[in-house]
Amino acid sequence: MIGGGFAGLAATRRLGGHAIEVTLVDQHNFHTFLPLLYQVATAGLEPADVAYPVRTIFGREPNVRFRHGQVSSIDTDEHRVVLAGDDVLTYDHLVVASGAAAQFFGITGAAEHARPLYTLGDARRLRNHLLATLESADSHPESFDAGAPVFVVVGAGATGVETAGALVELLDICIRRDGLRIDPERSRVVLVDTGDRALPAFRPEAGRYAVKTLTSRGVEIRLGTSVIEVTPDGVRFADGEFLPAAAVIWAAGVTVDGTLAATLRTPHGRGGRVLVEDDLSLAGHPEVFVVGDAAAVPLRPGGETCPQLAQVAIQSGDHAGRQILRRMAGAETEPFTYRDKGVMATIGRRAGVTQLRRGPVISGTPGWFAWLGLHLVYLIGYRNRLTVLVNWFWRYLDWPSGPRLIVADAETEP
Amino acid sequence: MIGGGFAGLAATRRLGGHAIEVTLVDQHNFHTFLPLLYQVATAGLEPADVAYPVRTIFGREPNVRFRHGQVSSIDTDEHRVVLAGDDVLTYDHLVVASGAAAQFFGITGAAEHARPLYTLGDARRLRNHLLATLESADSHPESFDAGAPVFVVVGAGATGVETAGALVELLDICIRRDGLRIDPERSRVVLVDTGDRALPAFRPEAGRYAVKTLTSRGVEIRLGTSVIEVTPDGVRFADGEFLPAAAVIWAAGVTVDGTLAATLRTPHGRGGRVLVEDDLSLAGHPEVFVVGDAAAVPLRPGGETCPQLAQVAIQSGDHAGRQILRRMAGAETEPFTYRDKGVMATIGRRAGVTQLRRGPVISGTPGWFAWLGLHLVYLIGYRNRLTVLVNWFWRYLDWPSGPRLIVADAETEP
Numbered sequence: 001m002i003g004g005g006f007a008g009l010a011a012t013r014r015l016g017g018h019a020i021e022v023t024l025v026d027q028h029n030f031h032t033f034l035p036l037l038y039q040v041a042t043a044g045l046e047p048a049d050v051a052y053p054v055r056t057i058f059g060r061e062p063n064v065r066f067r068h069g070q071v072s073s074i075d076t077d078e079h080r081v082v083l084a085g086d087d088v089l090t091y092d093h094l095v096v097a098s099g100a101a102a103q104f105f106g107i108t109g110a111a112e113h114a115r116p117l118y119t120l121g122d123a124r125r126l127r128n129h130l131l132a133t134l135e136s137a138d139s140h141p142e143s144f145d146a147g148a149p150v151f152v153v154v155g156a157g158a159t160g161v162e163t164a165g166a167l168v169e170l171l172d173i174c175i176r177r178d179g180l181r182i183d184p185e186r187s188r189v190v191l192v193d194t195g196d197r198a199l200p201a202f203r204p205e206a207g208r209y210a211v212k213t214l215t216s217r218g219v220e221i222r223l224g225t226s227v228i229e230v231t232p233d234g235v236r237f238a239d240g241e242f243l244p245a246a247a248v249i250w251a252a253g254v255t256v257d258g259t260l261a262a263t264l265r266t267p268h269g270r271g272g273r274v275l276v277e278d279d280l281s282l283a284g285h286p287e288v289f290v291v292g293d294a295a296a297v298p299l300r301p302g303g304e305t306c307p308q309l310a311q312v313a314i315q316s317g318d319h320a321g322r323q324i325l326r327r328m329a330g331a332e333t334e335p336f337t338y339r340d341k342g343v344m345a346t347i348g349r350r351a352g353v354t355q356l357r358r359g360p361v362i363s364g365t366p367g368w369f370a371w372l373g374l375h376l377v378y379l380i381g382y383r384n385r386l387t388v389l390v391n392w393f394w395r396y397l398d399w400p401s402g403p404r405l406i407v408a409d410a411e412t413e414p
Numbered sequence: 415m416i417g418g419g420f421a422g423l424a425a426t427r428r429l430g431g432h433a434i435e436v437t438l439v440d441q442h443n444f445h446t447f448l449p450l451l452y453q454v455a456t457a458g459l460e461p462a463d464v465a466y467p468v469r470t471i472f473g474r475e476p477n478v479r480f481r482h483g484q485v486s487s488i489d490t491d492e493h494r495v496v497l498a499g500d501d502v503l504t505y506d507h508l509v510v511a512s513g514a515a516a517q518f519f520g521i522t523g524a525a526e527h528a529r530p531l532y533t534l535g536d537a538r539r540l541r542n543h544l545l546a547t548l549e550s551a552d553s554h555p556e557s558f559d560a561g562a563p564v565f566v567v568v569g570a571g572a573t574g575v576e577t578a579g580a581l582v583e584l585l586d587i588c589i590r591r592d593g594l595r596i597d598p599e600r601s602r603v604v605l606v607d608t609g610d611r612a613l614p615a616f617r618p619e620a621g622r623y624a625v626k627t628l629t630s631r632g633v634e635i636r637l638g639t640s641v642i643e644v645t646p647d648g649v650r651f652a653d654g655e656f657l658p659a660a661a662v663i664w665a666a667g668v669t670v671d672g673t674l675a676a677t678l679r680t681p682h683g684r685g686g687r688v689l690v691e692d693d694l695s696l697a698g699h700p701e702v703f704v705v706g707d708a709a710a711v712p713l714r715p716g717g718e719t720c721p722q723l724a725q726v727a728i729q730s731g732d733h734a735g736r737q738i739l740r741r742m743a744g745a746e747t748e749p750f751t752y753r754d755k756g757v758m759a760t761i762g763r764r765a766g767v768t769q770l771r772r773g774p775v776i777s778g779t780p781g782w783f784a785w786l787g788l789h790l791v792y793l794i795g796y797r798n799r800l801t802v803l804v805n806w807f808w809r810y811l812d813w814p815s816g817p818r819l820i821v822a823d824a825e826t827e828p
Contacts, residue, residue, distance in 0.1 A: 029549060029820045046462045053818045055592035066593075068549035068820075087553070135443060135482035139501070178469035179480075387801050404467045406443045406482075 002071055002081065002260070004031045004054045006310050007097035007292025007317035014321025016061040020328065023089060025081070027070040029053055032120050033379055035310060036388070038159060040123040041249075042166035043131065043404045047120050049388045052380040071098070073263040076285050093287050093324045096264070096274075097317055100254035100293035100308055103271060109230040114250035117159060126249065130170070131406045133246045137187070138180045145244040148186035152235050152245040154227055155252035156193035157201060158345040161210050163249055164191040164219045165348035178404070190220045190243065192227060192235070193252075199353070201307060201343055202361065206353040209363040213347045227252075254308050256294050264288075269296035269305060278302065278335035280320055286333070289320035301335040310378075311341055346371045416485050416495065416674070418445045418468045420724050421511035421706025421731030428735025430475040434742065437503060439495070441484040443467055446534050447793055449724060450802070452573060454537040455663075456580035457545065457818040461534050463802045466794040485512070487677040490699050507701050507738045510678070510688075511731055514668035514707035514722055517685060523644040528664035531573060540663065544584070545820045547660045551601070552594045559658040562600035566649050566659040568641055569666035570607035571615060572759040575624050577663055578605040578633045579762035592818070604634045604657065606641060606649070607666075613767070615721060615757055616775065620767040623777040627761045641666075668722050670708050678702075683710035683719065692716065692749035694734055700747070703734035715749040724792075725755055760785045 001012050004026035015022050030051040039045040058064040070084040074096070081089045102116030115126050130151070137149045144150075153164045167189045174180045175187075191198075191214065197207040198214075198221070211221055222237075229236040234244040256272035266282050267275045273296035274282070280295065282288045291297065292313035297306045306312040315338060323333040342356035344367070352368030355361045362370060372392070376385050415426050418440035429436050444465040453459040472478040484498040488510070495503045516530030529540050544565070551563050558564075567578045581603045588594045589601075605612075605628065611621040612628075612635070625635055640652040648658040670686035680696050681689045687710035688696070694709065696702045705711065706727035711720045720726040729752060737747040756770035758781070766782035769775045776784060786806065790799050 029545060029818070046460045048460045053592065055588075055594065056818070059591050059593045062593075067553060068546075069553065131443065132482075139481060139483065174469075177473050178467065179473050179476075180469065383804060386804050390797060390800050390804070404443070404470070 001025065001095045001097070003097035003099055003292070004028065005097060005099045005292060006313035008095065009057065010314045010317030011095045011097065011291065011321040012058065012064055014318050015324065016058065016064055018063065018325060020063060020324070022064045023067050024054060024058070024064060025067045025069055025071055025083070025089070026054060028120070029055065029066070029068050031057065031380065034118070035375060037117055037120070037123045038163040038166055040120065041117055041126040041130070042163065042170045043127050044166060045388060045391050047124060049384055049391065051120055052384060057380065071260055074260070076264065076282070076288055079287070093327070094289070095317070095320045096260070096288065096290045096294055097292040097313070098257050098260040098294045101257045102250050103253040103255035104250070105252065107227060107230065110250065113230045113232050114154065114248045116250045117163065118254065126247070128406050129247055131404060134174050134180055134182065137182050141182070144246065146186045146188070148183050149246035150188045150190065150244060151247050151249065152243060153189065153191045153249045153251055154235070155250065156191055156195070156198040156221070156223065157251060157253070158199060158343070160191060160193070160251035161198055161214065161345055161347060163251055164189055164214055165217065165346070165351070168218050169348050174404070188220055189218065190222065192222045192225050194224070194226045196224050198223070199345060202345070202353060202355050206355055206361045206363065209353055209361070210345070210347055213351045217348060254293060264290070273305070279323055279333035280316055280336050281323070281333065289323065291316035291320045297336065297338070300337045306338050309343070312338060315339065344371045344374065415439065415509050415511070417511035417513055417706070418442065419511060419513045419706060420727035422509065423471065424728045424731030425509045425511065425705065425735040426472065426478055428732050429738065430472065430478055432477065432739060434477060434738070436478045437481050438468060438472070438478060439481045439483055439485055439497070439503070440468060443469065443480070443482050445471065445794065448532070449789060451531055451534070451537045452577040452580055454534065455531055455540040455544070456577065456584045457541050458580060459802060459805050461538060463798055463805065465534055466798060471794065485674055488674070490678065490696070490702055493701070507741070508703070509731070509734045510674070510702065510704045510708055511706040511727070512671050512674040512708045515671045516664050517667040517669035518664070519666065521641060521644065524664065527644045527646050528568065528662045530664045531577065532668065540661070542820050543661055545818060548588050548594055548596065551596050555596070558660065560600045560602070562597050563660035564602045564604065564658060565661050565663065566657060567603065567605045567663045567665055568649070569664065570605055570609070570612040570635070570637065571665060571667070572613060572757070574605060574607070574665035575612055575628065575759055575761060577665055578603055578628055579631065579760070579765070582632050583762050588818070602634055603632065604636060606636045606639050608638070608640045610638050612637070613759060616759070616767060616769050620769055620775045620777065623767055623775070624759070624761055627765045631762060668707060678704070687719070693737055693747035694730055694750050695737070695747065703737065705730035705734045711750065711752070714751045720752050723757070726752060729753065758785045758788065
């Protein structure tokens, strides 16, 4: 089992308690609840609120082992997984759920200067950068072109919309509650997307609601605008305009975490996703399943490819676990079919959109409460749920405090 | 106002709301509640539980400004404070509360290889190291001399005793709840001190209680033992014995944060602490006060020097603030007198010692509850109190979860 994300956990959960030795390998000792990562980046939640130690999840399953390490290659012929440090694990069945990484579409400077939001480390680094930027805007406003920092969010999908909404809230708190002397008129949050609408995975009315709400809260939205270059100081658009920016946050899309999937000598689809059979196994290697963001999971047998969503990861991981059990019992594997349960996004305080598979788009306060409830339910661990609830409550009631700490990577303390 | 620790905050609080412009400078944008730092290091609390943004504390005081930056020198003749980056602040009154750093007593290798516990960064690094060591003991027990990691805590004062107690609890949770395959018989926590008793700042019965309780929980205590060398692989004692250790935690004492106090051309006392007048000002510079751990604060006029404790920092900082107000009103300054309110330490679940100025030492469960209550009261911010309470409750009830995440400084993620 490679990867402790949604897909890897779902597959491992399915196999827990059965007569099979499961080893879950991940380079992190924790599972990250990615849908709330943007709240860590915008100092609304703490890292430990959205992450959960993998060992604790499976502490009561004696047949599940956790191995903390990075996979460096997979040898499907010899049934071997090689870890960094040259330790080797052998397998009878393998589930590869190695996840995704930010997709920069080859845009000049994007990989170097834009800030992705895909790991807990990304979120911590972005938070430190945002807060340090606001501090330096307080002491040295003249060092910013606009007299105050401008933040650009690239990509108006759910992550981009949620991040932009949380950023204006962070700015508001820092200026109004923390007394940062930043001119709110000059400090801007700009949300950019190549497409002509926000939330393209949702029905059009959800995108219109997001644009209207974000605009009313002070986010500047530029749809139909392509970024062609990212520099340390800002972004250049296709029409040649250069927008100076203190941070460029990259929410434009994900690709496969390339290093690992590339070692599988199998065909790759769009965005580097590994092509799989209808049962999610590799062609010619029925004992290897590839699931979650790493795989081009078909919506249904022979169908289109699923989007890279948490729901797809959970369902495909669970499917792989079930197929391994079927094969151990001597049965044929079944094809995978995705069951769309809907999508949701939040824009900020009392503003969310929830779109179920059927029925209208629920927006505004009801959409927000639906979002809150579902995310609390899906979060692992009662302690995490409680601390997240405390943090949300605090911010919702506009009380001060909250984890607005700059705990930098390169610390200068003695 | 230099320093956002207990002393700097107390002085700033005293001046809040008065007709004086206060600028508080700190290299961190948060105040750290040092007495609970060891719980961050042992994965019981999150960094944001014990730290609070300085701006939020003074967000409602229009006469207080926060300046995020590092002080590089102080020119008492010109009344100037120079910051890194060459920004200059001028002052009419100055309070230096630049705090302390770990004291290594010139022991070979200690500064390089021992791990102090004095800043939030120290605590985070130590936590990452402890958890990563436990993971590698699970996958590669043969790489440890004893077949399992040994942790050494140097110094049996309050910090050392509390850290050793929390470490055995962490080991117990990791082995029993997280399923780490580490032999509890081989994994040891060793507490070392040169002196002949634990908790030397307390009355002898408190030290005896700490030794008895820690021993019964599995900590190995070596009193009257001097460390003469620290290497990357362990510690050497004065009798020549070398004890291999996966981590050497340094709780042996503090000195002044040297870089700053050294720029004050004034006499320094023991441990580099700045010698001050009875009113805590500098001789020849009545407009400069030095308080907290940075100063050799006298217990009473002409008396001995206070220990470096939070209570001393708070009282001396507040005193400096009051003297500035007196001087602005044209009055004489007053000498400082320390009011001992007692000391307390916790050893682990349901075991603490509380020693008031008069009366018996309260130990066991009552001592622990007294410790819990007082620390919650002194912690800044209701959100922090609530999340600390949640985390303590969880650990106390021995429920799983808790922030046992390795979020490393040098991240390898793409």
